[in-house]
Amino acid sequence: MRKLLSANLYAMFRSKRFWIGLFMMAATAVYMVVDINKMKRLAAELDSGLFQSAILLFILLPALGALFINTDYHDGTIRNKLTVGHTRARIYLSNLITNCAAGAIYIAAYEIIYLLVGFPLLGGLSRPQEFLIKLGILLLVFLSLTAIFTLLATMITNRSVLLYCALLGVGLVLAAQMLNARLAASEMVDDYGGVSFTTNEDGTVTTHYLDKNGNPIKPEDIPRVPNPSYVKEPMRSFLRTVNNIQPGGQLVEILEDGHEEPDGSKPQTPYWQLAAYALATSLVFTGAGILLFRRKDLK
């Protein structure tokens, strides 16, 4: 196992793609500090950009990881590894650990550069404890993402796996945002024709609602109609759970500090729950991956 890890890490560190990715993370960190520094006057703080690179890494890591694993199939080195006596479980786990290590290095590089550049310009962190908790969960989220794309990249020997993995991260995040938007739709909606605003002499702004014929209507008289976009139970709970389990949903939950509900509130899924889901996802996909890889015909 140690030899496999050593070979993997050696190959990873010699890869130009890995260093290009690292450069992109470092550049993003500097850009984020400069961008937040411009907003300083509007009470922007260092904490707001701590995890903004996560979406970029969500796209980068699966693409790089898939390229890394697929190289073994492309060059035929996977058969060499088996020939010299390594078990399939070890090969699978060493690939998983190497990809996790790459993800951890990218996250560490971003955070270190962000904080080093950010401290002199924006001052200290206002909620350091929250930073550490979120960082821990983010690492678990990336562990589950890595488990998913490692399974894909190991089971699909074809080149097309590179595309599936490159689109996996984007797909998970976009799906999470679409689900959140659907779940935030209110059950009933106002059915009015338009709104007009007038500024009074005392400087306050008055809102007038108009019905479908353009006549003024009182807010309490506006008819309420069922919203066709509202997601009812049990689908509602099901979709919320799916979003809490899948890494894209977890990432959005962490970045946006919760999710909007139809009543306007913004509850947070407990962090321990997100962590438990991420761990469970990692274990399920890694277990399934090892099981399927053992039976895979490598020709």
Add this chain to the structure above:
Amino acid sequence: MLHLLHRNFYALLRSKRFWLSAFILTAGAAWDAIAQRGMASLNGGALLDNTIVNCAAWQFILLPCLCGLFINTDYHDGTIRCKLTVGRSRTAVYLSNFITVYAMELFFMALSVSAVLIAGAGLTIGNPGNVVLRLAVLLMLFLALTAICVFAAMLIANRSALVVCAMVGLGLMFGGQAICLSLESPKVIPNYGSVIMTTNEDGEQTMQYLDREGNPISADDIPMIPNPSYIDEPLQSVLRTANNIQPGGQLWEILWDGHRVFSDDGAQVETIEYTPRWQLALYSAAVTLLFLGLGLLLFRRKDLK
């Protein structure tokens, strides 16, 4: 050339990925139209205009992926050398790939638009002329996107061409969106703390602004401060032009039917401005010619081992 095209289309039509993508795009477009039909019962006037052009966003992600995969197969299987060995010129090989990928896009577009029209039957199109014009510009921008992706896929023989093509599509699309949104920032913004909404006995809703210390403040007295996110000239014009030229920026210009602009005097008046459609089409044509020419030139000199 005809033989090459014939062989390319044969390979394309036998590809499962091609049919899977066609199915995904058709189902997505039909789903959008059905959702729009649901909204029609709410306000009695849902239009199909935007739904027809919105399907282009999914094509923008899928086309580069399929293009990379299709062209890279020639390198992976070594068939590119077979094509050259039987006497086809490099120009013919390059152009046949370009035509095949663009024909695939035309097919996807026709499928998506048909799916929206069939699933949205009964809903009206508010401005058919504008929709046709937007579709025409979309076809031109996809021509430019095809030229860029074929350029990348033909010159990178390695498997990483697939990732590069996918990233080009995503980068242009989301980069274009980010630039569009940042260019929409107003020059000055109101600097107040919060707003309180109250409903009086007549049912009128009144907004009371509060300053940063929580004191009531008249709407007219809210101080306007420079927006730190505002992009000043000449960078504003540079970015707008870049977004008008690159296919991802053009995509949002068409999907959003123009771009929002705030007046510079602080009045917070928002207007929709349009980059002329002919200008977008012209930029696309120029990008296509540039990448085709450059691609042909570099591919002729490429060492195919």
